[in-house]
Structure formats: structure tokens, C-alpha cells
Amino acid sequence: MNQRTAEPAAPVRNFTVLLSPTPRGARLARLLGAEQLRSWGLPMEPARQLIAELAVNAATHGRVPGRDFRLTLYVVADTLRIEVTDTRGERRPEVQPLSSGTESGRGLLLVDALADCWGVSEGRFPRKTVWAELRLSEPEPEF
Numbered sequence: 001m002n003q004r005t006a007e008p009a010a011p012v013r014n015f016t017v018l019l020s021p022t023p024r025g026a027r028l029a030r031l032l033g034a035e036q037l038r039s040w041g042l043p044m045e046p047a048r049q050l051i052a053e054l055a056v057n058a059a060t061h062g063r064v065p066g067r068d069f070r071l072t073l074y075v076v077a078d079t080l081r082i083e084v085t086d087t088r089g090e091r092r093p094e095v096q097p098l099s100s101g102t103e104s105g106r107g108l109l110l111v112d113a114l115a116d117c118w119g120v121s122e123g124r125f126p127r128k129t130v131w132a133e134l135r136l137s138e139p140e141p142e143f
Contacts (some may be wrong), residue, residue, distance in 0.1 A: 012074065012075065012076050013040055013074060013075040014072065014073065014074035014075075015032075015033075015036045015071075015072070015073045015074070016070060016071065016072040016073075017029070017032055017070070017071050018068040018069070018070050019055070019068055019069055019070075019071060020059075020068055020069075021058060021059045021062060021063040021064070021067065021068065021069050021086065022059055022063075023056075023059060025055070025059055025068075025069065026052070026055040026056045026058070026059040026060075029051055029052070029055035029069075029071045029084070030048060030051050030052040030055060032071070033047070033048065033051040033071060033073060033082070034047075034048045034051070036073055037073070037080075040075065042075070042080065042136065043136075046114040046115075046134065047080055047082065047134055049110065049114055050082050050110075050111060050114055050115055050132045050134070051071065051073075051082055051084075053107040053108070053110050053111050054071075054082060054084040054107075054111065054130050054132065055069070055071060055084055056107060057084070057093060057107050057108070057130065058084045058085075058086040058130070061088065061091055061093065062086025062087065062088040062091065062128075063086070063088070064086075064087045064088060064126075067086075067087040069084060069085060069086040069087075070083075070084070070085040070086075071083070071084055072084075072085070075136070078135055078136045078137045079133050079134070079135060079136065080133065080134045080136055081131060081132075081133050082131065082132045082133075082134075083129050083130070083131045084129065084130050084131075085123060085127055085128065085129040085130075086127070086128065087126050087127055088126065088128065089122060089123070089125055089126040089127055089128040090126065091128075092120055092128065093108055093120060093130055094108070095108045095109055095112055111132055114132075114134075115132035115133060115134060116133050116134055116135050117132070117133050118130070118131060118132040118133065119131060
């Protein structure tokens with residue numbers, strides 16, 4: 001008997017890691033994410049900046065002592081999805097209006113500007129996932 005297994009047209013690549021909700025954990029998320037992108041042969045920017053912003057938000061606003069946050073990267077077809085999951089599901093992120101004189105509060109403005117799309121998904125309580133997607137290839141021109 002001759003059996004053949006179906007192979008996906010494009011491989012699905014994924015990476016996930018748990019990190020402490022601290023500035024060091026956020027920095028490590030950026031470094032590990034960048035290394036994973038490099039190993040996959042994908043462009044670093046703007047993905048590295050998206051990872052950094054989402055991880056800092058999780059470490060700052062999603063912090064619960066004793067509970068880690070999770071960074072997940074995966075590629076399906078021509079889309080890179082970046083997910084950061086924390087355990088402050090009751091605190092949903094919102095884009096803040098830009099005001100002069102403030103040194104923080106611009107993270108989601110950057111995410112909104114850099115990502116092709118982004119959003120928030122509720123997980124099993126008390127988790128939430130903030131995600132951003134990047135197209136890895138230019139869209140086909142429409143005629």
C-alpha cells in the first residue's frame with residue numbers, strides 16, 4: 001500500500017516563550033523575537049518594534065505579580081502574527097490621544113501605525129491577548 005501525506009503549501013512557523021512581566025522580560029521578548037525573525041529569514045523591522053511595544057505594555061499595564069506574559073510569533077502564508085498575552089484581562093488597551101509633554105502613552109499609536117491590523121482577543125479569564133499582524137509580501141496590484 002502506498003500512502004502519501006499532504007504537505008502544506010507553505011510551512012507554518014511558530015515560536016512561543018513565557019517571560020516575567022518586568023522591564024527585563026520586555027527587553028528579552030524583543031531580543032528573542034528578533035533572533036527568531038532572523039532565524040526564519042524575515043525582516044526585522046517593523047516587527048521588532050511591534051514586539052517591543054506589545055511586551056512593554058504587558059510588563060507595564062498587564063503586570064500581575066507572580067504571573068508571566070507570553071510572546072507568540074507565527075507565520076502562516078504571507079502573514080506574521082505577533083501576540084502578547086497577559087493576565088490582566090479586565091484592563092483592555094486603548095489608543096490614547098497624543099498629547100504634548102507626556103513621555104509615555106504612545107505605544108499603541110506606534111502599533112496602529114506600523115501594523116497592517118491589530119486587536120485584542122479575550123482568552124480564558126483572566127487572560128487577554130493583544131495581537132498585531134504584518135504582511136510579509138507586498139499586496140498584488142489591483143487593475
